[in-house]
Amino acid sequence: MPKRIFSGAQPTGNVHLGNYLGALRNWVALQRDYESFFCIVNLHAITVPQDPKVLAAKTRELARIYLAVGIDPEVSTVFVQSDVAAHAELTWLLNCVTRMSELERMTQFKDKARKQQENVGVGLFDYPVLMAADILLYQTDLVPVGEDQKQHLELTRDIAIRFNRDYGETFRVPDPFIPKVGARIMSLADPAKKMSKSDEESEAGCIMLLDDADAVRRKFKRAVTDSGTEIRFDAARPAINNLLTIYHLLTEKTPAEVEEHFGGQGYAKLKADLTDVTIEFLKPFQERVRAIDDGKLDEILERGAARAEAIAGPTLAQAKANMGLTGAKS
Numbered sequence: 001m002p003k004r005i006f007s008g009a010q011p012t013g014n015v016h017l018g019n020y021l022g023a024l025r026n027w028v029a030l031q032r033d034y035e036s037f038f039c040i041v042n043l044h045a046i047t048v049p050q051d052p053k054v055l056a057a058k059t060r061e062l063a064r065i066y067l068a069v070g071i072d073p074e075v076s077t078v079f080v081q082s083d084v085a086a087h088a089e090l091t092w093l094l095n096c097v098t099r100m101s102e103l104e105r106m107t108q109f110k111d112k113a114r115k116q117q118e119n120v121g122v123g124l125f126d127y128p129v130l131m132a133a134d135i136l137l138y139q140t141d142l143v144p145v146g147e148d149q150k151q152h153l154e155l156t157r158d159i160a161i162r163f164n165r166d167y168g169e170t171f172r173v174p175d176p177f178i179p180k181v182g183a184r185i186m187s188l189a190d191p192a193k194k195m196s197k198s199d200e201e202s203e204a205g206c207i208m209l210l211d212d213a214d215a216v217r218r219k220f221k222r223a224v225t226d227s228g229t230e231i232r233f234d235a236a237r238p239a240i241n242n243l244l245t246i247y248h249l250l251t252e253k254t255p256a257e258v259e260e261h262f263g264g265q266g267y268a269k270l271k272a273d274l275t276d277v278t279i280e281f282l283k284p285f286q287e288r289v290r291a292i293d294d295g296k297l298d299e300i301l302e303r304g305a306a307r308a309e310a311i312a313g314p315t316l317a318q319a320k321a322n323m324g325l326t327g328a329k330s
């Protein structure tokens, strides 16, 4: 049996280069070596307020983005989370084995709750349990995600281990796949913060996959650098390190080749070349996004939901049976 991967992204805001370099790019690279499930996690999106019309449109847009970056629906299963009811149902079962104290420790909850102040929904608090359900339903071996999801993955493992201990072997315990490079792409406006789609203040620090060439030019032009002059990879100089990391990943040149390319040059050259390679990457990608036919998309998502259901359904049934949740049919 090939090993299985599961991952997802939220159809909120605009997908950015951080999402691509930290996650989507690796999904594409891994999809032929694993049985792959890529989900559009719209139930996660509603943990903060969303306009229903915008959410529906963003869900389809994200599906197009998955396909346009290179996820092959003939090889991978692409589906929308709310189309497979088992995600919500397993969340309830897992809620009953998760401790409040575990969720209170989640840094993403603390960050997002701070921004929401008065309006923190129970769903936002419960987000990591829904994520555990997503992953465990597919008996997942590997979860390719960016660095920001590491803590949630650790909780998923803890929940699976506890469930298996208390109710008998039910879930495979998944491992994270966090890339060595690109797992945390930083904001161009503030290299101390990760590039983030929900951070409205730092729109300027985020290259969106659907940005036009002018926006890309403007954002790189304004990107924060530092007072040094040398262009080399150096974790102690996060702004330049971040720009070089993006260049290295987009061009697939080795770090040594990148440093050689910019040897003796100034930051203006770095920004100009980075702008060019980003536009070169985005242009054909955006053409592919626009070329995806609506009917074809429906068909891919319907087929994806059916394939996902075929794996998720039996896992949920086993979890319920192991917990003693037997009703009329048993």
Ligand code: AQP
Pocket (backbone or CB within 6 Å): 008, 009, 010, 011, 018, 019, 020, 021, 022, 023, 024, 144, 145, 146, 147, 148, 149, 182, 183, 184, 185, 186, 194, 195, 196, 197, 198, 199
């Ligand atoms: N800056 C980043 N660098 C590398 N990887 C990143 N990811 C997110 N930001 C970066 C990874 O992208 C995948 C999909 O993310 P998501 O849709 O689940 O959203 P998120 O993790 O909450 O991060 P976003 O996109 O910036 O949204 P907000 O602003 O809501 O936090 C995940 O694998 C994630 O690790």
